[in-house]
Amino acid sequence: MIDAKNTTIVILMAVVMYFIRERRLANFNKSLHNVIHTSYLPPQTVHEKLKAHSTQFNKAEILEVTDGVYVAIGYALANSIIIEGDTSLIIVDTMESLESARQARKDFVAMTSGSTHNKPVSHIIYTHYHPDHTWGTTAWIDDDPEIVPTIMSHPRTLKEMTRIYGVASSITNIRAMRQFGPLLHEYDQTHYHGHGHG
Numbered sequence: 001m002i003d004a005k006n007t008t009i010v011i012l013m014a015v016v017m018y019f020i021r022e023r024r025l026a027n028f029n030k031s032l033h034n035v036i037h038t039s040y041l042p043p044q045t046v047h048e049k050l051k052a053h054s055t056q057f058n059k060a061e062i063l064e065v066t067d068g069v070y071v072a073i074g075y076a077l078a079n080s081i082i083i084e085g086d087t088s089l090i091i092v093d094t095m096e097s098l099e100s101a102r103q104a105r106k107d108f109v110a111m112t113s114g115s116t117h118n119k120p121v122s123h124i125i126y127t128h129y130h131p132d133h134t135w136g137t138t139a140w141i142d143d144d145p146e147i148v149p150t151i152m153s154h155p156r157t158l159k160e161m162t163r164i165y166g167v168a169s170s171i172t173n174i175r176a177m178r179q180f181g182p183l184l185h186e187y188d189q190t191h192y193h194g195h196g197h198g
Contacts, residue, residue, distance in 0.1 A: 062107050063128040070108065076100035082108055088122035091149075094136035101136025120144075126153035129160040 060074035068084035080101065081092035094103045109117040116150075121140045126133055141149060154160075 017108065061101050061105070062104065062111055070112075072104040072108070075151060076132060076136070078130075080104055080136070084116055084119065085122070087119060089117075089119050090123045090125065091121055091140045092125045093127055093133040094124060094140055096132035096135050098136055103140035104136075105139055120147040121149045122147075123160045124149045124151045126151065129153070129157045134161065 008042060027058075035061040035192075043056060054147040056075040060072075062070050062072045064070050065164065070082040070084075072082065078093055078095055080095055083090040083092065120142065124137060137151070
């Protein structure tokens with residue numbers, strides 16, 4: 001039998017715990033917002049080598065680096081490698097979006113003969129679990145249910161992908177913006193021009 005007094009106490013404790021949790025989350029979200037907002041602003045002066053590196057891959061293209069090995073650069077933050085085997089293709093990293101990967105595949109088809117690009121994709125290899133290396137995967141998987149590529153990756157890939165796309169996604173995004181500088185050109189266009197900066 002349920003005691004009314006104990007039930008009331010449990011309900012009151014649950015309500016108090018709920019409000020404590022909500023307050024902590026609100027403070028955490030406010031702090032996280034401040035970190036994200038201030039972290040996206042690049043430093044006032046940017047080293048010229050970093051600016052030059054940011055523009056190095058502005059042109060999307062697929063290069064054949066040796067017989068049967070192609071690299072797709074400039075489509076996204078990360079590159080993809082396409083390896084032609086005797087009977088199939090192997091893709092190493094799939095870029096950060098379906099759009100980028102689809103365009104790379106379309107360009108690969110345009111630059112290679114049917115005997116090359118009509119081979120099925122048998123394997124997709126993730127060098128690591130970051131989104132810019134994995135989110136374009138579907139673009140390399142055909143509709144044929146008989147041909148499903150084997151995805152090869154580190155055993156912890158799924159666990160790390162779950163972590164990075166959840167709790168750590170904002171922090172990872174900030175780090176990538178700082179590390180690779182993809183927003184430097186936009187920052188220059190909006191902050192330096194007309195403000196007396198050089």
